[in-house]
Amino acid sequence: MSFYQAVAENGPSYCQGSNKIIQCSNALSGLPPADGIIFRDAHPGNPVIAGVRNINPAVVNDSAVIDHNRPPRINPRLDPFDEKNGYNPSGPSKYSDQFKNAYFKGQAERMNRLIDLALERLHEIEASDNPEDDAPFIIPRGDSAKIFQLDLSILHSTVNPQKLLKNDGTISTQIVESVRVAAPEIAELNRTFNGGTLFLTVRSFLTANAVRGTNSLDGIDHCSSNNSTVCAVQKISVPVLFGAMQGHYFIRDNEIHYELSASADKDLIVIEGATHGITPCTECEQFPGQYSNTVKNFFDYVAAWVNDRF
Amino acid sequence: MKTKMFLAIVIVSSLVIATRISSSLAQGNPVFVQLGQAKGAVYKPDSGPQLQIGILVMHRESNYMNNIACREFSRRGFVVLCMNSRFENNEALVDWELIPLDVAQGVNHLKNVQKVNTVILYGNSGGGVTMSFYQAVAENGPSVCQGANKLVQCGNNLGGLPPADGIILSDGHPGNPILRLRSVNPAVNNEKNPDRLNPRLDPFDPKNGFNPEGASHYSDEFKARYFKGQAERMNRLIDDALELLQRVAAGKYIYTDDAPFNIPKFDGARLLSLNPSIRHTTLFPEKLLKNDGSIAVQIVESLAPSRPELAEANQTFSEGSREGLTVRSFLSSNAIRANNSMDESQIDLCSTNNSTPCMLQQVSVPLLAAANQASFQNLIQEVEINYLYANSADKDFIVVEGATTGVTPCANCANPATSYANVTKNFFDYAAKWINDRFSSN
Numbered sequence: 001m002s003f004y005q006a007v008a009e010n011g012p013s014y015c016q017g018s019n020k021i022i023q024c025s026n027a028l029s030g031l032p033p034a035d036g037i038i039f040r041d042a043h044p045g046n047p048v049i050a051g052v053r054n055i056n057p058a059v060v061n062d063s064a065v066i067d068h069n070r071p072p073r074i075n076p077r078l079d080p081f082d083e084k085n086g087y088n089p090s091g092p093s094k095y096s097d098q099f100k101n102a103y104f105k106g107q108a109e110r111m112n113r114l115i116d117l118a119l120e121r122l123h124e125i126e127a128s129d130n131p132e133d134d135a136p137f138i139i140p141r142g143d144s145a146k147i148f149q150l151d152l153s154i155l156h157s158t159v160n161p162q163k164l165l166k167n168d169g170t171i172s173t174q175i176v177e178s179v180r181v182a183a184p185e186i187a188e189l190n191r192t193f194n195g196g197t198l199f200l201t202v203r204s205f206l207t208a209n210a211v212r213g214t215n216s217l218d219g220i221d222h223c224s225s226n227n228s229t230v231c232a233v234q235k236i237s238v239p240v241l242f243g244a245m246q247g248h249y250f251i252r253d254n255e256i257h258y259e260l261s262a263s264a265d266k267d268l269i270v271i272e273g274a275t276h277g278i279t280p281c282t283e284c285e286q287f288p289g290q291y292s293n294t295v296k297n298f299f300d301y302v303a304a305w306v307n308d309r310f
Numbered sequence: 311m312k313t314k315m316f317l318a319i320v321i322v323s324s325l326v327i328a329t330r331i332s333s334s335l336a337q338g339n340p341v342f343v344q345l346g347q348a349k350g351a352v353y354k355p356d357s358g359p360q361l362q363i364g365i366l367v368m369h370r371e372s373n374y375m376n377n378i379a380c381r382e383f384s385r386r387g388f389v390v391l392c393m394n395s396r397f398e399n400n401e402a403l404v405d406w407e408l409i410p411l412d413v414a415q416g417v418n419h420l421k422n423v424q425k426v427n428t429v430i431l432y433g434n435s436g437g438g439v440t441m442s443f444y445q446a447v448a449e450n451g452p453s454v455c456q457g458a459n460k461l462v463q464c465g466n467n468l469g470g471l472p473p474a475d476g477i478i479l480s481d482g483h484p485g486n487p488i489l490r491l492r493s494v495n496p497a498v499n500n501e502k503n504p505d506r507l508n509p510r511l512d513p514f515d516p517k518n519g520f521n522p523e524g525a526s527h528y529s530d531e532f533k534a535r536y537f538k539g540q541a542e543r544m545n546r547l548i549d550d551a552l553e554l555l556q557r558v559a560a561g562k563y564i565y566t567d568d569a570p571f572n573i574p575k576f577d578g579a580r581l582l583s584l585n586p587s588i589r590h591t592t593l594f595p596e597k598l599l600k601n602d603g604s605i606a607v608q609i610v611e612s613l614a615p616s617r618p619e620l621a622e623a624n625q626t627f628s629e630g631s632r633e634g635l636t637v638r639s640f641l642s643s644n645a646i647r648a649n650n651s652m653d654e655s656q657i658d659l660c661s662t663n664n665s666t667p668c669m670l671q672q673v674s675v676p677l678l679a680a681a682n683q684a685s686f687q688n689l690i691q692e693v694e695i696n697y698l699y700a701n702s703a704d705k706d707f708i709v710v711e712g713a714t715t716g717v718t719p720c721a722n723c724a725n726p727a728t729s730y731a732n733v734t735k736n737f738f739d740y741a742a743k744w745i746n747d748r749f750s751s752n
Contacts (some may be wrong), residue, residue, distance in 0.1 A: 133627050138634075140564050194568055197565065197570075306576070
């Protein structure tokens with residue numbers, strides 16, 4: 001929605017330019033803008049959440065994997081599932097700051113290597129007899145390596161006091177901590193095809209899964225991709241509501257979207273104990289029913305926000 | 311294959327359309343329904359009495375929630391549930407042996423929520439084998455899709471599915487694996503080097519008979535070699551896939567569950583779409599539903615134009631490789647054992663569960679098989695063969711003059727599309743009458 005609205009308000013120039021991995025065409029001219037946007041636990045964009053923060057940076061031989069179907073070679077110093085690095089198969093992991101910094105840098109470096117490989121393939125396709133064609137682009141250990149699912153100290157809270165919509169319907173303003181639980185099972189998923197592999201094509205990788213950066217946490221060139229909430233909210237003027245879910249890991253990302261939003265009328269609310277899908281996070285509860293009203297609370301709040309404005 | 315008597319006399323009869331279409335039956339607001347992991351849209355007349363007959367429309371992965379059958383059947387007084395399976399728009403995700411579970415959700419919805427007492431399965435193109443598979447399992451249980459001869463066996467979770475009361479196959483092809491068997495380029499003899507072609511088997515080499523401007527003409531020797539070569543390449547691919555799957559299962563591969571299985575030049579090398587001498591007519595005199603609504607019985611000639619553009623498509627990833635498969639989706643929904651691609655007696659029809667001629671041998675309810683004369687894949691004889699294999703005591707076969715696979719008038723045939731302006735009306739009128747004649751008193 002943020003991409004749409006940014007293009008509708010600004011025209012195709014928003015998604016064109018030499019900084020873009022893939023540029024949009026002028027076919028996106030004259031789109032009718034909407035009057036407001038509700039972001040429900042929106043993430044920063046697929047290239048960030050399913051891409052640069054998701055890939056396992058320990059893989060060092062992508063060219064051999066993609067070109068010659070070689071097995072991934074793992075750098076043990078960057079292996080998030082090695083207990084020597086802080087992985088805990090039974091609960092929350094604890095990585096050192098040194099490991100985390102190396103990991104975030106390594107994720108960005110692997111993403112940049114993959115982008116270069118994909119662009120090389122794209123240029124080959126465009127120079128072929130079928131310039132509109134595509135090619136497989138399969139990235140093993142490209143999924144299920146988000147270390148903030150393992151180490152709950154990463155992206156754990158808002159930076160500033162923000163509104164928390166509590167289960168009883170009241171709102172308090174505070175630093176909001178995520179109540180999510182660790183997911184050590186992603187170690188197994190990362191090795192699979194269905195759960196750990198980005199099964200993409202060259203074009204789908206570049207257009208919806210790739211973003212340039214120097215650090216996956218805070219060194220991302222968000223506008224290098226057009227699939228970026230962070231980039232788009234800076235070009236949107238209509239009223240926006242950001243609803244973050246406390247039982248998930250996008251609280252800080254939503255706060256960033258809110259902070260960067262260019263809308264004069266903007267709001268951020270965190271829903272206590274809600275999952276990404278708005279339902280109660282029962283595994284986060286300290287007692288049964290602690291977060292039983294998440295769905296009602298969220299939609300009541302949204303409906304009031306809409307009615308108050310429109 | 312069963313035989314039938316040759317009928318030399320051309321019979322022309324008028325179609326009596328029992329079902330009148332009126333604007334009062336128009337469907338105004340299809341209703342979305344979630345059906346387990348599948349989903350659907352219910353189309354029915356906006357007003358009127360409780361309807362007794364429901365029609366279920368689905369394909370293994372294509373979006374059929376707005377298929378032409380949804381509105382055409384609802385206009386004719388039926389409840390129509392148009393579904394998308396859990397694999398919508400994702401061929402690489404297809405686990406064919408789970409498809410009946412989605413169809414069952416639809417049958418149960420029609421019976422239990424829409425309260426109809428008769429359910430007709432409607433399969434267009436690849437929806438035909440979807441419905442044939444479902445009905446065969448529903449009538450006979452999971453043993454239909456189990457056994458040592460199967461590349462992939464179904465599970466016992468397919469037990470106890472509710473059978474439907476009839477099936478309509480609209481240009482329903484023989485199944486995805488047989489289509490692939492007849493579309494794979496046999497000139498590739500080394501999967502690790504798919505650009506190196508055996509020139510004796512290259513279908514797009516003018517020396518072999520290819521015509522880039524129109525209809526190709528291949529020699530009988532080439533065709534015989536080609537059809538054998540297609541089966542041989544398919545068998546090699548199956549062996550490669552099974553070996554790879556074993557390595558995956560044994561933990562000796564990159565992945566632990568499935569694996570990419572990209573097959574260059576896997577589609578588009580369909581000789582019967584290039585050379586009009588191959589299966590370009592029905593085997594026997596059959597009913598042709600003509601544009602004026604009359605029916606003639608004759609050997610019916612396909613109107614499908616030759617497709618020399620397949621030469622280019624075969625080289626692409628998006629069409630020639632079908633955008634990439636996995637080992638499991640290949641074996642489950644794209645592979646079949648054979649010794650010759652064009653001779654049913656040399657195809658192990660039941661080595662896959664995605665096989666219309668296999669499954670129809672296990673179906674007893676009434677069957678209407680309709681072939682579309684301008685089907686882009688030149689399917690008329692293949693649909694006829696499905697019909698001939700069918701075990702149903704009550705079965706009917708008809709070819710719709712000038713119709714595309716999508717049941718619209720052919721716009722690139724020799725005659726202008728206006729020559730076939732009535733194909734949609736003619737087919738759905740015929741199908742509605744076929745249903746009402748059998749089930750309206752239920």
